[in-house]
Amino acid sequence: MNNGRIENIGTFDTLADVLLKSIKRQDSQEDVKKAEVKEMPTKKHERMLSIVSVASSIGKEFTEVEQNIQEEVEKGQLSFSMYIQYYRTGASICLLVCMLLLFLIAQVFSNGCDLWVAHWTNGETANAANNTKYTVNVSSAKSNEINNIENSYDFIESQKNYIYIYTIFIAGSIILTTARSLLFYQVCMNASKGLHNKMFSNVLKAPMRFFNTNPSGRILNRFSRDIGAVDEILPKATIDAITAFLVMLGILMMVFIVTPWMILPAVILGILFYFFRRVYLSSAQDIKRIEGVNRAPVFSHISATLYGMSTIRSSKAEEMVIHEFDSLQDQHTGSWFMFLACSGALGFYLDCISLAFLILVTFQFLIMETNSGMSGNIGLVVSSSMILIGMLQLGVRQTTEVSSNMTSVERVMQYTKVEKEEELNPEATEKPKNWPSAGKIAFKNTYLRYAPEDPPALKSLNIVIQPGEKIGIVGRTGAGKSTLISSLFRLAPIDGTIAIDDIDTSTVSLEHLRSNISIIPQEPILFSASIRYNLDPFNKVSDDVIWQALNDVELKDTIESLDQKVCEGGSNFSAGQRQLVCLARAIIRNNKILVMDEATANVDPHTDSLIQTTIRENFKDCTVLTIAHRLNTIMDCDKVLVMDSGKAVEFEAPHRLLQLPGGFFTKMVEKTGPAMEAQLRQIAKIAYKLED
Template sequence: MQPLFLHRTYLKHQNETLPNKDQPKSTWQDRKNASAKHAEKPPKIDTKGNVTGKKPSRLIEEEKVEKGRVRMAVYKALFRSFGCLPAVTVVFFLLLYSGANMASGFWLSEWTNDAYLKNETNKGTGKYSSETNTYIGIYAAIVLVQILGNAAFVMLTNVQMVSASQRLHSAMLTSIFHQSVAFFETTPSGRILNRFSREVDVLDVLFARQLWTVLHTFLSLVITVVIISYTTPIFLVVIPPILIVYIMVQRFYIPSSRQFRRLESTSRSPILSHFAETIHGASSIRAFGASDRFFKAFQNKVDTNNKCTFISDSAARWLKVRLEFLSSLLVFFASLFAVTSHGVSASLVALSVTYALQVTASLNMLVQRFTMLETNCVSAERIVEYISLPHEPEWINPDHRPSQGWPERGGISFVDYSLRYRPQLDLVLKSIEYTIEPGQKIGIVGRTGAGKSSLSLALFRVIEAAGGSIVIDDVDISTIGLHDLREGLTTLPQDPVLFSGTVRFNLDPFDLHPDAAIWKALDHAHLGDTVRELPGQLEYVCEEGGQNLSVGQRQLMCLARSLLRKTRILVLDEATAAVDIETDALLQETIRTEFEDCTVLTVAHRLNTVIDYDKIMVLVNGTILESGSPNDLLKNTRGTFYSMAKESGLVQ
């Protein structure tokens, strides 16, 4: 089993970036030329419910990479999370700051052109001092408005952007919590972590600074053009051709930079997936001497990501050279027209040339920040993509809620029930017709892949039905919310689930039961003495996943948790596979005693655990091949159950 697990773990990473050998390699040009007629067609279903035609060759597909401009829906989502009123307030303070900035320049020009103050002989007079104080006071007031406007603009932009990022993060987290099991089976954890780490970090840290820098720089350029055009109107002749060249450079650079950013984000997910799964399987990797192979695979993924980053940085350098040239042209023409123009005061010429000298830095910053802003919108695009994922059914359906204490009896009916894990796969359960009376103990047996665990998943609607229905106490479970359904059932899974926390928290997370009931459940689960020997007893802290407990102890903890809930229906999915035969017998006795009046469905691989049940259901290829009491089934010496019992040594 270990070599097979190691091989599958390695292949899982390769599936993210490497095509199947039977499948043609996808290229950028292929995806660019794809159209509706080449789109993937829905699978064809035959009369038996099986998928016909070519089946998909991989469980995990390549991560989707968007093309072209960022969709308008992404900008709308950002604007809604930012808020309409804060956006208007931000624009107001920005205009206030820009207006004060322009006013300060003109006021200084007016101050230097004052004829009375230019006359040196007027120094020391009362009027000279009064006018000087007036100019200083008004200039100080303008500067104060400029400082306050800029501070309010920057602070509000940063605060609201963090709030917007928090809202988007919460919406994405809610969307992930509402995903079905199929999503997590086909999506590597690295892709999810990438969006919750890097993409959210971009919105938290970078996006706000780039946003206010773009707005600030854009208005500064507008002010520069207005001032230069005011002092030398002929300068307006130069603006159109330079603007055309500028737009051409922009239209060439931005799409490339945006796509480089998408490639960089997409190539980061395999790194996270590979790292997480390497840590998880570190013992197997060392045991089979595969450390070098995994290290080289990790290096290759990092190199691929670095290539995308290097290309993006190189494109930025390409842009900077061309923008420097355009800025130099603007400064040259502004200075030339200022010198050759007549009738313009020296102060206005100085103001015009001063602002022209700032164009180089402003234009470079505007283009780079605007490009980075649109490029980083890819992070918002990837977050919105996960927010827009289709959800599993509602947790609570207010129009169809079961009665308090449902199910009261525990009767279960399968009505022509069929199930498949994903639309493109074959049916794993096919037209199941079966009725379970309240209080019956049903053993579900069959070979590997017969559909035993799928039947238990169907009861909890972990996977939605492909056809038919399941009725519990006259309630079609497909009509009620998932929480209402799952609160009425209890399961003891094949893989024990424990959380990081105390023993009490793992047994009674909502603090609904007294200590006496908890100890009683532990004693019935044959774990009471073990817990009493632990430091802190019920307050003993279990590590994440219960790593400081044995697998058997974890399973017993899950049994104790089930005993505390004690609903009318109990589902055991090979729950005793991790314990020895003697402990298994004790647990079965506990289940028979404590759940005597409950309906029990046991998916079993040890036939001796269900040999005394009321009925046995034998599944073969997703259908019920045999059903009846164990004694009746054993009488059929040619039956499947008899052959399984013979292999287990229950019959001679």
């Protein structure tokens, strides 16, 4: 059925096949249109398609028409300030300077071990040359160095001194290296916690437009993959890179001490190394950013698929959904493979650079006759240069890994700069006591825009709701019913005035405003915690009050204990029971204003009747706003507000509105059919007489 007309008729299997073919036909037509658009030379930008997360019922009218904005992607190389912000989040400048000195001192002790072993070896060689009975022909250069070594025996009296000094270097290297690693990981842990907490705080306080324009997968991507990279990959890659370059620096210093002329080829090779690294980073960072952007739709698709699993299976659309997922996964895998290919190419060129340096170092001892021809020096330089190959490969790989994973820090930083609701309403700071005490609500020339460039979704609203009145809000889809509730909670920028008990809500802090208005949404929200936490998360009431609220909604016999666990999403309760738990929560809050956003739309008639009865008994002195899904639930209200295109077109008692032939509310009642119309008119008439 559609608008009172029969569109299709047949068995379930037949209709399911027809619906699935229709969906596939629409998809193929959209693909053809996209191909035609791509061929147009004047078209510069393509429309970005993304899967929209399931929004809350309060903002559903907005999300139906709101387009998801394209994800912000930085370009070019990462600025040095990004590194400073990251480490400043984890430690103070003084601690960072101390950590840097600790790295340098630890490396000095580590290289001191190698230098001392070389000195020890040369000393033993010189001692053996002096004590041997055989004549050893050595060059004059070597003889001079042997004489210098003999003079050093003035303060090295025995071989034990060599062992003692070597032990000091080894112990210092172990202790300082361990200390620097622990300190560095602690700084990184503090930085990761700080970034996560700041991002989490900003997202929680972000305006609703942020959630309406960013799919859930995009937000989950920041909190899962990006935070995971900052937690696990980035610290290890960073300390490996720092260690590798300190080791390389120490090796080069030892080579320069033994053979000073090697400074020139080292500088040339260093320039080549810098050139290859820069070429790699210019593409690798952008590829890494693209990989992060391509990952978000995968999360969104999985989230949407899990939420709509029953619909997908009933429509037999599994193959279509699998095809969509494979396409998204192929895009992500392609960008990830490109990143790995770039890393492999960089490793090959670095191996060539390292091999060239090793050849120069080795053959210079064979070609040139220098003062560095002692066996200890030769062994030290050659073995260190061989280590240099692995260190250079590791160091550059890890530095590029650091630069690539710093894009995760960059993406997290973007969400730490999200504008907060408090910043949009800096003057909203008041927290009046015992407010609201009556529940009077006045809308004065109120306009609401979800975005400054959008037309108003709520237009020139001027109504006054007296304390204790029960108001039913009706209208077709998109008429502005939920938008009116959004304005009451100030979920979007508002022009005009909304006053509660003669206090302008724009001057009241958002936390104080929202905590003093109760709401029962269409989709009940339960936390994965105990019953007590779901009903009283701030521990403000006693257990007796909680049990009384459960008794009011007839759930006392169902709940075994207040410590009973609620599964994820309240899956261990039926839809009606979840709605009753939300109603019990509102009873405990005992606020003067209650909002019901189509709370009985998805429950059975018995639960609907129970909810209506409970509201009449427990909220008789409160102002109740009910967005109606079934007209019979609001026919006994004090007044009915009819919305159309964001405007209030009718606002009066139901019985009086039904006396207007051709009125908006009258037409809505007439569309229910003659029998239901007569019943609704009778309910409205009885309620009107009782009120009089």
